Amino acid sequence: IKRDSRFAQLTGEHVGYFRSLLGSESAVIDGVTNDRAADDIEPFNSDWMRKYRGHCKLVLKPGSTEEVSKILKYCNDNMLAVVPQGGNTGLVGGSVPVFDEIVISMSRMNQIIEFDEVSGTLVAEAGCILEVVDQFLASKGYIFPLDLGAKGSCHIGGNVSTNAGGLRLLRYGSLHGTVLGIEAVLADGTVVDDLCKLRKNNTGYDLKQLFIGAEGTIGIITKVSIHCPQRSPAQNVAFFGLESFDKVQQAFREAKGQLSEILSAFELMDEGSQALVRQVTKNESPLEGRYPFYCLIETSGSNADHDSEKLQAFLEDVMEKGIVSDGTLAQDETQIKSLWTWREGITEALSHLGGTYKYDVSIPLKELYQLVEDTRARVDAAGLLGDTDEYPVRAVVGYGHMGDANLHLNVSTRRFDERVEKVLEPFVYEWIAARQGSISAEHGLGVMKKKFIGYSRNPTIVGLMKNIKNTFDPNGILNPYKYL
Ligand code: FAD
Ligand code: 2HG
């Protein structure tokens, strides 16, 4: 792709305007008039996977909605392109510039505004870190309705902008249901105040839904109001090994039936993914034997004894029926955390091994794991997969949110390599399209999947999306070169 020549080049005059607007020294990182700022700008140009790299020379950190509005109005009037950035943990290259777009970091907008302890409605600024918000809610007996491995750095505004799914969607549903209201700023500086705190509100088109999963392409989210469920006082976790994907499906069916209302997560890991976690962390696996598949089940309920009895009975039953080969139950908080690391820690572990090609996809459950096998066979047939350094690919592994039919196909490489990418794309997308799956289940489109949207959405729908984009951002300054 080429830089869009309609966008202006940044000048010292532009920087001067932003400096006077934002006042504080720390709110502007200026590499336009000051070469020495390069090191400070670097983290904003580089994505979590180190796969995508931008060339921005200016980072702005607004402290209020009004400042976001003034920044965008000025950018729109002067044809300056921008990239909204939250915690920069996105996995599709959406949060970093492609060329020299200005990064608007939301990190200073990190205030919890209000919390209603009766209804469970939280209003907070977009730049709040997920884990910080969740800890605040824990002190009130509530829980944020979303949890994911990046919680220590991702922002709730970033979560809403990517419509993140995470580990407990099975229980708490998607952000399309739990987000009650949004305040956002459009490209021309208009503040859209839809910070509704009601659960029910059928008065016209529900425009806030458009911002959920828009990845910063139609506006910058500045505040969100969200419905938070009661935190369950009792949590239990089981981890078990299974001999086939068929048995994984049977176990899921049984878990829904036997654990019903207390089931809060059902996660899948294959042996390949666990072997890589063992290699990186040097930790002892929770089970003695090795199995092709592992599942992690979490229950959340109001009575610890009742729940663990239920989970114990479930485990005995599925072992007796020969569905599960071996399993273990966490006995305390520390063991719960440690079992979770075998699932939550995969992404992080893989990042220490080189470059990872990631495909976050939805596939009808029956065929969910077949994609991993077919991809592995294809990479192997191309002569790219092997144990020694001369092969670019170390392993093709699969894991994910079994309960949501969401697979994470990860191709772990010793280094990013175009030959590998060519073997994987568009193969993976064609495979998905043939089964009416989705090429992006929860991570979004970003720059990575922009050109592949047609595998999951027809031209009529893409056309309507483009109309929406043009209505909200006619000059196209918001997160260009991505999404559509
Ligand atoms: P960023 O990465 O900064 O931005 C993501 C996108 O949103 C970009 O397009 C950006 O321009 C836009 N954006 C950010 N903030 C705003 C805003 N205020 N207004 C408008 N646009 C904005 N995702 C899942 O769905 N489920 C998971 O289980 C999961 N686990 C993860 C585990 C790890 C270890 C990592 C690294 C990532 C994981 N992710 C997961 C991916 C990622 O999407 C989420 O981490 C998160 O939602 C991104 O939030 P962020 O604040 O880091 O956003
Ligand atoms: C997860 O579920 C995340 O762990 C990340 O969505 C998946 O790294 C990945 O591919």
Ligand code: ZN
């Ligand atoms: Zn995920």
